[in-house]
Amino acid sequence: MHTDRKAVMHSAAWRISAWATLAFTLGTLVVFLFLDRFVANDIQRRSDAWITGEIETLSDVAAHTPKDALYDRVVGEVAELASHEVPNREPNESAANDSVFFLQTGPDGGLRLWVGEGDGQAVLQAIRSQAVLIDRPYDIRVRGFRIPFRVASIAMEGGGRVYLGLSERDQLRVLRKLRYRFFFLWLSLVLLGFAIVFFTSRRTLSHVRGITEAASRIGQSDLKTRVPTTRRNDEIAQLALTLNRMLDRIEITVHQLHTITDSLAHDLRSPLTAIRGKLETSLDAVREAEPADAIASAIDELDRLTDFLNKSLDVAEARADALRLSPVSIDLDELLRAMVDLYEPSMLEGGIHLHLDSCGPVRISGDEGLIHRMVANLFDNELKHLRSGATVTVQLAVDPEPRQPLSPSIPDSLHAACAVLIVRDNGAGFSPEVRSHLFARRVKNPDSTGHGLGLAFVDAVVRAHSGSVTAANRPSGGAEIAVRLPLATA
Amino acid sequence: MTIRSSPPSPASSRCPLSYHLFMRLLLVEDEHDIQSFLRQALAEAGYQVDVSPDGKTAESLAATHAYDILIVDLGLPDTDGINLILRLRRMGVRAPVLILSARRSVDDRVRGLEQGGDDYLTKPFALAELLARLRNLLKRNAPPVGELTRLHVQDLELDLLRREATRAGQALQLTPQEFVLLEYLCRNAGRVVTRSMILEKVWGMRIQPDTNVVDVHIYRLRGKVDGEGRQPLIRTLRGVGYVLKDR
Numbered sequence: 001m002h003t004d005r006k007a008v009m010h011s012a013a014w015r016i017s018a019w020a021t022l023a024f025t026l027g028t029l030v031v032f033l034f035l036d037r038f039v040a041n042d043i044q045r046r047s048d049a050w051i052t053g054e055i056e057t058l059s060d061v062a063a064h065t066p067k068d069a070l071y072d073r074v075v076g077e078v079a080e081l082a083s084h085e086v087p088n089r090e091p092n093e094s095a096a097n098d099s100v101f102f103l104q105t106g107p108d109g110g111l112r113l114w115v116g117e118g119d120g121q122a123v124l125q126a127i128r129s130q131a132v133l134i135d136r137p138y139d140i141r142v143r144g145f146r147i148p149f150r151v152a153s154i155a156m157e158g159g160g161r162v163y164l165g166l167s168e169r170d171q172l173r174v175l176r177k178l179r180y181r182f183f184f185l186w187l188s189l190v191l192l193g194f195a196i197v198f199f200t201s202r203r204t205l206s207h208v209r210g211i212t213e214a215a216s217r218i219g220q221s222d223l224k225t226r227v228p229t230t231r232r233n234d235e236i237a238q239l240a241l242t243l244n245r246m247l248d249r250i251e252i253t254v255h256q257l258h259t260i261t262d263s264l265a266h267d268l269r270s271p272l273t274a275i276r277g278k279l280e281t282s283l284d285a286v287r288e289a290e291p292a293d294a295i296a297s298a299i300d301e302l303d304r305l306t307d308f309l310n311k312s313l314d315v316a317e318a319r320a321d322a323l324r325l326s327p328v329s330i331d332l333d334e335l336l337r338a339m340v341d342l343y344e345p346s347m348l349e350g351g352i353h354l355h356l357d358s359c360g361p362v363r364i365s366g367d368e369g370l371i372h373r374m375v376a377n378l379f380d381n382e383l384k385h386l387r388s389g390a391t392v393t394v395q396l397a398v399d400p401e402p403r404q405p406l407s408p409s410i411p412d413s414l415h416a417a418c419a420v421l422i423v424r425d426n427g428a429g430f431s432p433e434v435r436s437h438l439f440a441r442r443v444k445n446p447d448s449t450g451h452g453l454g455l456a457f458v459d460a461v462v463r464a465h466s467g468s469v470t471a472a473n474r475p476s477g478g479a480e481i482a483v484r485l486p487l488a489t490a
Numbered sequence: 491m492t493i494r495s496s497p498p499s500p501a502s503s504r505c506p507l508s509y510h511l512f513m514r515l516l517l518v519e520d521e522h523d524i525q526s527f528l529r530q531a532l533a534e535a536g537y538q539v540d541v542s543p544d545g546k547t548a549e550s551l552a553a554t555h556a557y558d559i560l561i562v563d564l565g566l567p568d569t570d571g572i573n574l575i576l577r578l579r580r581m582g583v584r585a586p587v588l589i590l591s592a593r594r595s596v597d598d599r600v601r602g603l604e605q606g607g608d609d610y611l612t613k614p615f616a617l618a619e620l621l622a623r624l625r626n627l628l629k630r631n632a633p634p635v636g637e638l639t640r641l642h643v644q645d646l647e648l649d650l651l652r653r654e655a656t657r658a659g660q661a662l663q664l665t666p667q668e669f670v671l672l673e674y675l676c677r678n679a680g681r682v683v684t685r686s687m688i689l690e691k692v693w694g695m696r697i698q699p700d701t702n703v704v705d706v707h708i709y710r711l712r713g714k715v716d717g718e719g720r721q722p723l724i725r726t727l728r729g730v731g732y733v734l735k736d737r
Binding site (some may be wrong): 195262265266269270271272273274275276277278279280281283292293294296297298299300302303304306307310326335337341342343345346349368369372373376377379380383384 | 521523524527528530531565576592593601612613614615616617618667689692693694695696698699700701702703706707710727728729730
């Protein structure tokens with residue numbers, strides 16, 4: 001798959017093996033070039049040694065052979081014999097002698113004796129065109145021959161020179177074979193090296209990938225899982241072990257937190273229950289209005305205190321990412337319609353106009369109690385702090401590809417589609433003192449009623465559902481609170 | 491055919507249904523204060539109450555007597571409340587159970603029991619709500635009554651099919667939501683309903699709003715139902731809730 005290949009290309013395994021292969025390639029290339037040069041020089045040296053040796057022998061023969069009619073034959077045969085011992089020759093080659101020539105020039109520089117293919121004129125010309133005479137073997141290029149000849153020459157007594165030429169064809173053939181073998185060897189080494197490095201590092205790093213995936217799955221709802229470990233003792237195994245130990249500590253801490261909040265809840269709720277019950281029963285027994293009113297107020301206060309206790313415990317747990325959820329599928333559109341229906345009369349009574357702008361059914365997965373209370377909290381806040389004449393718009397939409405991360409602690413939620421709930425009004429907005437720490441507890445606008453836990457609770461619920469909430473003043477005046485929650489996965 | 495939604499009842503606002511009287515109730519609760527006020531309230535409501543402070547006593551009581559309904563607190567000293575209920579079920583106790591929980595959220599095990607026909611209530615609770623839930627649990631086991639199409643309370647009449655309400659023959663102009671609210675009050679006529687009960691049954695939300703949203707709805711409804719010259723039916727009981735008088 002395209003994304004899969006892209007991921008592979010970006011992976012560390014690819015990077016490591018690319019660099020390793022590059023280094024390996026260059027290294028072996030340098031070695032091979034060096035070897036090639038060394039071998040070429042060696043071959044050249046050997047053939048030069050042969051040529052030099054042979055030309056000395058031949059010049060001796062030419063010097064000591066009487067210059068009569070048999071001269072040509074004698075020297076010719078010796079030259080011919082010599083040609084059979086050409087180094088680097090292929091064993092099954094024909095006896096044709098196109099790789100060696102023997103040339104004797106007279107004192108005038110003309111052709112005196114030629115042993116070899118053709119008539120030697122081209123060679124003579126090539127030799128003549130060489131301006132400089134040197135004693136060591138040198139290269140000549142002969143017309144009609146693709147490959148140069150290596151030539152050694154010796155001056156004869158009485159003028160003239162003898163030349164022995166050896167085609168570099170055999171040398172080049174050997175070198176070519178060597179280079180082919182070098183090339184294939186080099187190529188297979190490079191590919192093998194790349195494959196080994198790539199798959200080894202991929203295997204090692206796949207363990208890291210496994211750890212990353214496991215760690216991201218482990219959230220507040222799943223503290224029991226641990227990242228996979230191997231039996232090896234390398235850095236990555238150490239990482240896995242350390243992570244698991246860390247998770248152990250977190251699980252213990254969360255468990256302790258739950259123990260505290262549960263026992264606190266129980267220890268506070270039991271007396272509250274008893275008090276409330278007794279107040280209710282005594283309310284029944286009281287006939288006069290005044291004490292009855294007093295008892296009724298006491299019950300109201302008790303209910304408010306209970307709600308504050310509940311919310312505080314939830315906020316405390318949420319801050320430690322330890323808030324327990326029982327998720328179900330919730331249709332936000334349905335919930336908002338019910339909320340608007342519930343709050344509209346109270347809002348109208350306060351002179352506040354309430355307006356719902358919904359895109360249709362939007363399902364999220366969430367804890368029913370918490371989500372209901374969170375939305376009620378938002379509506380409560382609007383009702384409490386807005387003055388007559390204000391307008392509140394509640395907007396529900398779906399953002400298929402949010403630009404900002406949904407929740408900084410969970411990178412996977414970066415690209416998850418989410419439900420967006422925005423509550424905006426044209427009231428006074430957040431006052432400057434509270435604006436910088438809206439989500440802290442015990443913070444409230446100076447002129448609002450109620451306890452200052454409101455937005456902290458919203459933040460707690462949103463955080464527990466892997467969402468995000470922002471609150472700011474609008475440029476045109478008023479406040480805007482935006483809640484983003486991940487959509488329910490089908 | 492119209493069916494009266496509630497039988498003749500005494501003046502007390504916590505009047506039981508006739509089949510509810512002399513129902514045997516087992517209360518499993520270890521906190522002494524809660525035991526005492528609950529025992530009193532339940533007895534007043536017409537139940538025959540046995541109290542057990544722990545799981546062991548509860549099991550032995552359940553083995554010797556047949557109970558029509560149970561109330562079990564989850565925070566018992568010697569056992570886990572849910573396990574107690576499961577053990578009682580295995581013993582053959584078929585009566586419905588109302589679970590009292592100090593935790594705000596419902597965990598999976600409680601939800602499992604809920605689906606099995608039991609109910610739960612978070613502490614602290616309103617007595618009216620406790621009694622209402624007990625009644626509902628008993629109703630579930632009672633033989634089913636035919637689906638009502640009309641409700642009558644004094645001179646108030648509700649046509650549930652046409653969604654219309656009239657009082658003394660005069661039509662009341664109610665919004666759909668107001669009708670649902672009035673219907674709920676009528677179905678519980680003569681009994682107190684708390685704000686949180688109204689929020690749960692009429693609006694489908696389990697919340698505790700900081701503001702008096704439910705009160706405003708009731709006032710509006712009262713304005714239409716208990717208008718000029720009519721005998722007021724919707725009564726406010728401060729600190730408790732509302733009641734639709736049926737006498």
